[in-house]
Amino acid sequence: MIVFYMDNNLYLPENEILRVEDLVVKFYTYAGVVHAVSGVSFYVKNGEAIALVGETGCGKTVTTRAITRLIESPGRVESGRALFRRPNGVVVDLLKVDPETLREIRGKEIAYIFQDPTSALDPLYTIGFHIHETIAEHSKNIKKKYTFKKAVELLRQALIPNPEVRVKNYPHEMSGGMRQRSVIAISLSNSPRLLIADEPTTNLDVTIQAQILDLLRGLQEQYKMGVILITHNLGIVAEMANRVYVMYAGKIVEEGTTEQIFYNPQHPYTKLLLRAVPDPTKRVEKLESIPGVVPSLINPPLGCRFHPRCPFATTKCASEEPPMIQVENEHRVSCWLFEKS
């Protein structure tokens, strides 16, 4: 096995757990080919949290679904690699591994938290059973007694009050926040190396949001997991992430550390996005917004995909695609404004 993978020249730097290169995902619909993700590359270091930020429909979720191989017809992963280091040190390409290995990786080494906690739980089973199932599927001959004890432990970590009783509860007997916390507990049941959290706080109110974020951060430190956080809430990004990738219309337009993105945004889209966040301490007459709409991904604009809405657009932007240009250490931006002549 190891020889086979090495032959394929899968090199991953020692401090990284996941590296996605040039991921392209297209959906072949009746209306035409949707270029949902076009050439996205990013990496996650050990124990680091990155955030994918962007408007609705910019391809954040599709990216992570492609990594976990959840894209189904009519969607197709056209090209790209997703190198992942397994706990035994072997590096695999998640887009090419055989189904059996994929099954071992899913749920044990990579865990996924869904947007909607209400429907991510099977209504017919208790929370404890969900945890039991996730553990038992990956380690044979495990006793139910042991997994339920573990479940109580996990639920306690996930700040669920009275876990001994809650472990036997069905999803409908819990509130939304508790369900989301149990989903987190389930995803942590095998101590994964990488956690993908797809808008984990979208359906929750602000106080619970804060609790969940605290919880995720604490658990991330405790388990030393890599975390991919998908969100359009910039507050959450500032709270959680070490590095940020800003996505627009299926491409990454800017990447950098959280400080770089927040204090020194370079791409016009990032700047406008940050301006659109309302300041709760000031009274505003009209909320800021970015003029125009997200372009249709069936016929994405030529050149830079943001140029129709960009206040600084030039003729070059409309015809040629900008490359990734390094502006600072670890801070790269895809925009012609920063081209060094």
Added chain:
Amino acid sequence: MEFMYKALKKVIWLYANAREKFSPGWITKNSSRIREWELMAYAYSKSPIGVVGGIIVFIVFILSVIGPMISWEPYWEYKIVINESYRYMPPCLPPSCSGNPLLGTDEWGRDVLAMSLYGMRISFVISIVVVLLGAPLGIILGLLAGYKGGLIDEVLMRVTDIFLAFPGLVLAIAFASVLPQRLRGVLEANSALRVFFASLFGLREAEYGQIAALLSIWFAMVIVWWPGYARIVRGSTLSVKEMPFIEAAKLSGLSTWSILFRHLLPNVISPILVMMTFDIATATLFAAALSFLGLGPQEPVPELGFMISKAGQFFPERSSHVVIYLGSLLLFIAIGWNLLGDALRDILDPRTRRAIEYRLEKEKKKRG
């Protein structure tokens, strides 16, 4: 229908207490499950037709199980051999007449009431087993077709279509006319099998030729029975498999098999259970229809459909009592299962059950 609720509650708690004895703390841990059961019992006891159906099915079940043992006349003894006047005796109901068989006799002079006890066992066994064999076959194929999609779905569903398009009765007739000879040979060679089926149908071991005919009806019905289930299960699977919890199950690394049987099947099972209860009634009638056409067992086996068809030759002058009684018996069985199925539909649908739960809470508040 308070008594039904109390009785069911007693059964539930009997079970819970038994579990508690083996593993202390079971009741507190499983309180949600017990509450759900109690709610089901309450929902069931609130529907009068369901209770009536349940009682009928219970009576039919008991009579079918003990029928051949308590039947006071052996079906293989023809009384007309002793006295020709036993043929088609009219019913003899207590106030005006006594001493003779209560519901009259058939053409061989046998007590119709006693014969119908044998008949009930036969039709009960056939109908239950047909549904219990046919439904799982359809469920597995439907689950596979719905979940896998693509080519597998296409092939499985076209085969299902072929079976659905083919008239079930004709297919059953074809099977019932070819199979018995072969099954007869098998039974002749294997005495253990012979004893097993004879005791299952409540017949004598010597009638293995007739048992072979019954088995071939049985087989024919299983063959035509599964397509309906395959179709319904596939339909429900298509909608359930899009639910995020199925994706979540995939992402926790579950195998296809455990997703199918642990997450998909339990979520589509309630319409199937309802359909199964309805189908037991249909299967009873279908089996009777097949033997009415002469495809089932022959003399002396007192199969309900076969006895009706025999009596039909002298209908209505001499044999109307036989036809009316056995016909009503079939109707009774069919109505029982149908009423039960109707009530099950209300209980198994979580939406209607929630409404009932709400009503229960209101009632509790009223009581104080």
